[in-house]
Amino acid sequence: MDDSIKSAIFIDDRIPSLFSNDKDEEEICKPLYESFQSKSCSLDFFRFDKESWKSKEKLIFHRKDLLILDWELNESPDLPYESTLEIINTAVSTDNLHFVCIYSLEGNEIDRIFYKILAYYSGNSEGKDKELIDNLKEILEFNNIDSGKFLEKISSIIKEKTLKIETKKIGEKLKKTFEDECGDKRLYGIFRKFLSENSNKMKYCDELDKLGFTLNSRNDGLIY
Structure with missing residues (x-):
């Protein structure tokens, strides 16, 4: 892992909430946490929902170097990826946060994701x-x-x-x-x-x- 990454935040809408007894159905949290720990990098987890995100976004990104973001956050079919793109926009506007990693469970989605991000920043109205x-x-x-x-x-x-x-x-x-x-x-x-x-x-x-x-x-x- 790059020496410039010392602290990361993982955002997903399916991971267990902090201090809850919810099961990690995707079985991603423990191995991911251990991987970061092995590189002497801290990793925090945030279970996404719109209401809590709006009130905590500045705190969540405070002193973070890397954002790991689930592309398929739970969204309305009328505005898919709206929250994901808003989070990316907040991330790129945060001075201390220099890296963003987007992952998708659907696989082979690089072109589709890239196209949506370009469209979001295109200035279209x-x-x-x-x-x-x-x-x-x-x-x-x-x-x-x-x-x-x-x-x-x-x-x-x-x-x-x-x-x-x-x-x-x-x-x-x-x-x-x-x-x-x-x-x-x-x-x-x-x-x-x-x-x-x-x-x-x-x-x-x-x-x-x-x-x-x-x-x-x-x-x-x-x-x-």
């Missing part, structure tokens, strides 16, 4: 994005294109670009999709110009990424 999509639909439908089906197709391509999967080929894929579905190469240029005029530039995502976050929001449970 629901009202502005709805207006952007509505305007884009008007352009597509003016050119006799089924906007729903078309936007569904390009959303997966944009997601690949955001996650850096074959980035060099993304432009070619988008152009080909426009040509195949629209029958007009010029519409791709109009599309890019429209996005550039209606979106703000950011360090970690551009106007195309932001459109992808909005288009994928329902399927991926993204929140801003």
Whole structure:
């Protein structure tokens, strides 16, 4: 373990409460605690619930170097991962807390988790994005294109670009999709110009990424 990590906090909604007789159903607390102790690092546990978190968040992160966070905190299906992302945001805003480790019981979730975190910090706002999509639909439908089906197709391509999967080929894929579905190469240029005029530039995502976050929001449970 890195010498800069001397104190850690583990947050999960399924671990036993402190001083309770609850069973550790995931059987994770004891081996994790022993592992940290073997490296001369203290580890505290916090069983998450929204009410207690709000009142204790500053105390919980006090003098902690590392946060270990369960990605699947118990959430409303309408706003999945809301609390998880809020905790991450608090963590990155805490001066003394330099490391965050996210774990998922579902496995092989790196891309999905990374995409949600990028969306959370993208600066998207629901009202502005709805207006952007509505305007884009008007352009597509003016050119006799089924906007729903078309936007569904390009959303997966944009997601690949955001996650850096074959980035060099993304432009070619988008152009080909426009040509195949629209029958007009010029519409791709109009599309890019429209996005550039209606979106703000950011360090970690551009106007195309932001459109992808909005288009994928329902399927991926993204929140801003």
